[in-house]
Amino acid sequence: MSIVIDKTKCVGCGKCVHICPGNVLRQDVQKKAYPEDPSDCWSCVSCMKECPVQAISILLPMEISAGGGRMKIRRDGNITAWEMEKTDGEKIVITTDTNEANKY
Amino acid sequence: MEKKIVDTDVLIIGGGTAGCYAGIKLGESSDLNIAVVDKAAIKRSGCLAAGVNALNAYITEGHKPIDYVRYASNDANGIVREDLLLDISERLNHVTEDMEKRGLTILKDKNGKYVSRGWRNLKINGENIKPILEAELRKQKNVTVYEHINITDLRYDNRIKGAYGFGIQDGCYYVFRAKAVLVATGGAAGIYRPNNPERMAHQMWYSPFNTGAGYSMGILAGAEMTTFEMRFIALRCKDTIAPTGTLAQGVGAKQLNSEGEIYEEKYGLTTSQRLWGTVVENLEGRGPCYLKTTGIDAQKEKDLYHAYLNMAPLQTLKWVTSKGPATEDVEIEGTEPYIVGGHTASGYWVDRERMTTLPGLFAAGDVAGGAPQKYVTGALAEGEIAAEGILHYLQENEYRKSNEEHLIKQSEEKQKEYEKHLSADAAEEGAIRYEVKELEIAMQKIMDEYAGGIRTNYRYTAHGLDTADQKIRELIGMLDRTRNKDTYDLLKLYELRERLIVSHVLIAHLRARKETRWHGFQENADHPEILEEYNCYINSVLEEDEIKIQKRDLIKVENR
Numbered sequence: 001m002s003i004v005i006d007k008t009k010c011v012g013c014g015k016c017v018h019i020c021p022g023n024v025l026r027q028d029v030q031k032k033a034y035p036e037d038p039s040d041c042w043s044c045v046s047c048m049k050e051c052p053v054q055a056i057s058i059l060l061p062m063e064i065s066a067g068g069g070r071m072k073i074r075r076d077g078n079i080t081a082w083e084m085e086k087t088d089g090e091k092i093v094i095t096t097d098t099n100e101a102n103k104y
Numbered sequence: 105m106e107k108k109i110v111d112t113d114v115l116i117i118g119g120g121t122a123g124c125y126a127g128i129k130l131g132e133s134s135d136l137n138i139a140v141v142d143k144a145a146i147k148r149s150g151c152l153a154a155g156v157n158a159l160n161a162y163i164t165e166g167h168k169p170i171d172y173v174r175y176a177s178n179d180a181n182g183i184v185r186e187d188l189l190l191d192i193s194e195r196l197n198h199v200t201e202d203m204e205k206r207g208l209t210i211l212k213d214k215n216g217k218y219v220s221r222g223w224r225n226l227k228i229n230g231e232n233i234k235p236i237l238e239a240e241l242r243k244q245k246n247v248t249v250y251e252h253i254n255i256t257d258l259r260y261d262n263r264i265k266g267a268y269g270f271g272i273q274d275g276c277y278y279v280f281r282a283k284a285v286l287v288a289t290g291g292a293a294g295i296y297r298p299n300n301p302e303r304m305a306h307q308m309w310y311s312p313f314n315t316g317a318g319y320s321m322g323i324l325a326g327a328e329m330t331t332f333e334m335r336f337i338a339l340r341c342k343d344t345i346a347p348t349g350t351l352a353q354g355v356g357a358k359q360l361n362s363e364g365e366i367y368e369e370k371y372g373l374t375t376s377q378r379l380w381g382t383v384v385e386n387l388e389g390r391g392p393c394y395l396k397t398t399g400i401d402a403q404k405e406k407d408l409y410h411a412y413l414n415m416a417p418l419q420t421l422k423w424v425t426s427k428g429p430a431t432e433d434v435e436i437e438g439t440e441p442y443i444v445g446g447h448t449a450s451g452y453w454v455d456r457e458r459m460t461t462l463p464g465l466f467a468a469g470d471v472a473g474g475a476p477q478k479y480v481t482g483a484l485a486e487g488e489i490a491a492e493g494i495l496h497y498l499q500e501n502e503y504r505k506s507n508e509e510h511l512i513k514q515s516e517e518k519q520k521e522y523e524k525h526l527s528a529d530a531a532e533e534g535a536i537r538y539e540v541k542e543l544e545i546a547m548q549k550i551m552d553e554y555a556g557g558i559r560t561n562y563r564y565t566a567h568g569l570d571t572a573d574q575k576i577r578e579l580i581g582m583l584d585r586t587r588n589k590d591t592y593d594l595l596k597l598y599e600l601r602e603r604l605i606v607s608h609v610l611i612a613h614l615r616a617r618k619e620t621r622w623h624g625f626q627e628n629a630d631h632p633e634i635l636e637e638y639n640c641y642i643n644s645v646l647e648e649d650e651i652k653i654q655k656r657d658l659i660k661v662e663n664r
Contacts, residue, residue, distance in 0.1 A: 069425030104354025
């Protein structure tokens with residue numbers, strides 16, 4: 001599990017619940033999304049790509065990298081801005097375009 | 105449970121690469137009613153949820169389809185269905201061009217030709233490959249998509265006539281009645297203890313939601329399966345379990361041990377040899393092992409960040425927040441064993457039209473056996489072949505009258521089974537009950553320790569398999585002792601059942617191949633050599649609760 005849902009930002013649209021390939025997310029009585037069992041998450045970030053208000057971020061798990069880090073996604077059509085942040089606060093943004101092929 | 109009946113001509117179970125493409129092709133070429141059902145949302149379901157950044161099966165200029173057959177056969181040490189591979193190979197380029205027309209980005213040079221990586225790989229941006237397939241499928245007027253419905257069993261009398269399942273979100277019981285069925289549910293992950301612990305257990309390469317549903321429903325209905333013992337163990341980036349092909353083939357990174365020696369040539373370059381070499385280097389005290397990426401220039405590193413975001417974004421996040429591949433070699437490890445017919449030859453025994461041994465049931469993609477290294481384009485090709493096979497089957501076989509009494513009884517029993525699991529708590533107060541997760545962890549521990557998992561460096565013995573077999577049978581018996589409060593829990597229960605049934609059959613296959621055909625993939629400690637007498641397929645059928653093993657002769661094709 002590495003996704004974190006900010007309940008104060010979540011608008012309860014249910015898009016992440018619909019898109020999750022593992023049926024991991026559900027909605028509480030206020031329609032806010034939450035993972036029923038966090039260990040079921042695959043870190044595929046499909047939910048982050050669907051969320052209209054950037055309420056979901058991914059926290060780099062300690063088991064993967066002890067330095068930590070965080071990522072958010074802003075998506076607009078073909079363009080995805082991957083907003084990455086180091087634990088010291090430094091931010092790195094990489095933008096990808098589905099119209100541009102991988103070079104390797 | 106409220107019962108819902110859906111009548112259709114063709115039922116496609118699984119809206120992944122093969123299932124979607126078969127649906128598109130049937131939609132475009134017929135007036136039949138097609139139902140595509142998926143346990144999640146097809147826009148991101150299956151193993152390509154996060155995307156894919158290369159097409160690993162394509163025939164470049166100067167090569168022929170037979171070259172691909174020979175490559176895949178060599179990689180699998182001869183245990184492949186060359187006829188099935190040839191059918192796929194002949195369509196690889198056509199499905200690639202078709203996907204480009206439908207919106208897939210493929211790298212081209214100034215002259216408009218595809219840029220290849222080696223002689224059989226193309227570079228793409230496949231982050232949106234599932235959204236493209238979904239959009240194309242939804243354009244078909246005669247296709248209806250059913251999402252968040254989990255199919256568990258086939259509906260059959262003397263032939264396959266649909267399937268049974270339940271709505272995960274709506275809680276309904278579903279009966280799909282069809283004249284032909286395509287199963288395209290993917291392979292099986294999560295049967296062995298995975299690389300990462302506990303809360304990160306699903307940080308794996310293959311989709312943890314591909315739980316062997318298609319294998320399981322076929323096995324239970326009596327379908328013949330092939331080559332389960334050829335497990336797929338991927339060599340992956342340590343901890344993230346992200347793919348390594350982009351580094352090895354794209355950047356040319358070699359396998360390096362901790363003494364600074366490039367070791368891959370010592371063991372050979374087939375898929376299993378690359379893995380096995382890494383296992384041996386570690387065993388002999390020269391680990392950890394790496395892909396040598398240090399020294400690549402800044403532009404290459406930047407391009408790698410992009411490539412991984414479009415397929416395994418956690419890898420880029422790790423690089424960007426700590427050290428990138430230009431300054432630190434990428435550590436590699438073997439994954440837990442998966443059963444996946446898109447990479448190895450495990451799956452349904454099919455004919456050239458992709459019909460299984462059960463009349464009316466077709467298989468394509470990772471569930472279909474005999475044709476390894478099919479990858480994404482091979483799954484597309486197989487979806488197309490199965491679509492044509494289904495049309496042919498429906499023309500040849502006028503819809504025969506069903507044994508209605510039998511089918512009604514079958515349906516009633518299935519509904520009762522679901523309802524019994526859902527009401528288990530209330531029915532027996534104070535009875536011993538376990539969580540599905542506990543059984544799942546127990547299964548993974550058994551398979552890891554006794555059936556050649558990571559813990560034993562993938563080695564197994566006949567004695568160990570006997571123990572595994574006994575314990576897996578016990579766990580299957582415990583499925584009725586689980587606690588399930590709603591249809592989300594029911595989904596987990598049936599995913600576990602699928603994995604247990606796959607494990608059960610896998611153990612029988614591992615035991616039956618009394619040699620070591622593929623180091624690592626099938627490492628039989630009792631029989632460490634290759635034996636001529638096992639130049640054959642190991643097939644199996646479940647008959648009256650026992651797995652019957654049958655050897656079958658290899659099917660070859662002539663050079664052309």
